[in-house]
Amino acid sequence: MSVQERKERERAGRERLIVATARELAEQQGWDAVTTRRLAERIEYSQPVLYSHFRGKREIIGAVALEGAAEMAAALRAAASAADGPRARVTALARAYLHFAARNPAVYDALFRLDGGLAFAQEDTPGPLKDAFAALLESLEEVAGDGVHPGLFTEVFWASLHGLATLTRAGRLPPEEAELRTELLVDRLAEF
Amino acid sequence: MSVQERKERERAGRERLIVATARELAEQQGWDAVTTRRLAERIEYSQPVLYSHFRGKREIIGAVALEGAAEMAAALRAAASAADGPRARVTALARAYLHFAARNPAVYDALFRLDGGLAFAQEDTPGPLKDAFAALLESLEEVAGDGVHPGLFTEVFWASLHGLATLTRAGRLPPEEAELRTELLVDRLAEF
DNA sequence: GCTCCAAGCCTAGCACTGCTAGACATTCGA
DNA sequence: TCGAATGTCTAGCAGTGCTAGGCTTGGAGC
Structure with a gap:
């Protein structure tokens, strides 16, 4: 044995x-x-x-993605819990998300750009992925606004951050005003 | 001769x-x-x-991207000009963008996801790319809001649409509520 | 109209990719 | 101690982007 x-x-x-x-x-x-x-x-x-x-390279990417999802969730929760009040919390969340994407480009790609053979937004979605989404949701549901489904709001917020992250890193957006864009996004999307 | x-x-x-x-x-x-x-x-x-x-496959992708950029600009302008009033115009613009991305996934990838060797947001950015951005800007500057730079606002709006487009197509977001997400995004980002 | 040359095109091949069949050790259980 | 099963490696397949070098063909000059 x-x-x-x-x-x-x-x-x-x-x-x-x-x-x-x-x-x-x-x-x-x-x-x-x-x-x-x-x-x-x-x-x-x-x-x-x-x-x-692993079955192949795809599964290796998937494994890196799962590892990264856990880290990202932790980073988001840490940033959110260190801020006081909804506005500061959401801003910290957005900054933490973009910071993680910029600092861990390969992990971020494995998660959201490459095909790691993982299921998303489904029943059999792996725990770490659900949890990373939950980490966003926790801080965002309080600013979703009246009559707006928190999950839907989180999806939109997430998609916007994802767009900023990917376009900036691909050289499609100048990196200089990244902070300004983040602030504008948070100000407009969230209802405090 | x-x-x-x-x-x-x-x-x-x-x-x-x-x-x-x-x-x-x-x-x-x-x-x-x-x-x-x-x-x-x-x-x-x-x-x-x-x-x-062409120098290689990358340049071929770039050529497809340029062709697609011109079409996208035309599609965006057509949608915007067919709508009355700022709100309807911006909604039509967003829908047209996402529709183009969904209907021409390969062209969209060539434009914004793959490396076609094109310069973005720079002096030597090819005309069609600048023009596609301009097509967005034309309809968005009137809803950027007071004291907000129209270019910056357009970048944020564009990034958000891009996030929705890519995450939806990659199976990261359920396609059913796509329309709801679009409306929420437009409602929140734009100031009518 | 004929020759010659250059342009244009193709065959063949390079170094690389993800992935796998089958041979070879090595180690375990009886 | 022997047989079997587990584990690992070598070698190779079909495919990739890209290129060197030879061959054909068509136009220019006499």
Whole structure:
């Protein structure tokens, strides 16, 4: 029994190593640089080992996404709880979201831009994803406004932040006025 | 002279064929299916011919993007001019934007998600791109609100629409309430 | 009308990608 | 100690974007 347990532990450890390495590599050189060969080389195993843990590259991206979702949820909650009053809270939330996207571009891409084979907005959506959305919802429901469904409001708010995050990083929006845009968005969308 | 002119005409025609075929293929089966081999086969030339017109696949994407930008600008202006009053105009604009994104996913990706090697928000930004932004600005400046820079407001509005468009299409947002989200966004962002 | 040359095009190939079949060790249970 | 099962690796497939170099063809000059 103990032998089997040790093996399972080692397997789990290697799986974490794969995910962490993929993330690190993606964060350093972009997801395009995360090839199965390079990833295998970095973890010091051969390529087929990757496929004994994941069905393919897509699932590895999905694993990075789940890890990132948990971190993002924590970051959002930390930012929100450190602010006093609805306005400050929502502003802090928006800043934290955009900050996370800018600081962890590879993770953000795994979550919202790439195909990690994850289900969204469905019954079988993985917990961490639901929880990240819940983290947004918690701070936003109080500013959704009368007669507006909090979930729907959160979706719109989230989509707007997502648009700012992606367009800014893709060079479609000049980064200088990012703060001004954030303030304008919060001021208009939320009802305090 | 006439021979040379004919050759240039034929060359230009073939270039249009390449762009149109790439777009068609991308719209039918997604950009991943647009490989240089498949594209070459469809235009009934060999691969190297593509490289005598474009530096690479990226430039082909860029060409599709420029074509799409002009169409999008036209669609936005048509929708806006058919509406009476600021509120109806902005709503029509938002709907037209999201409709274009949904109906021309490949073109939309070429424009805003993929790397087509185009400069954005800069001096050397290609005309069609500037014009598409201008089409948004024309209808939005009247609802930007007091003391808010129209350009900045347009950027925020655009980013929000972009977020809705991409998250909806990526399955991150349920498509059912798309219309409700659009209305909420317009109601909150614009000041009538 | 004939020759020659240059432009235009294609075949073949490079280095890379994600992924997998099958051979080879290694380690465990009887 | 032996057989089997687990684990890992080598080698290879079909596909990708892109390019070097040879070949055909069509126009220009005599």
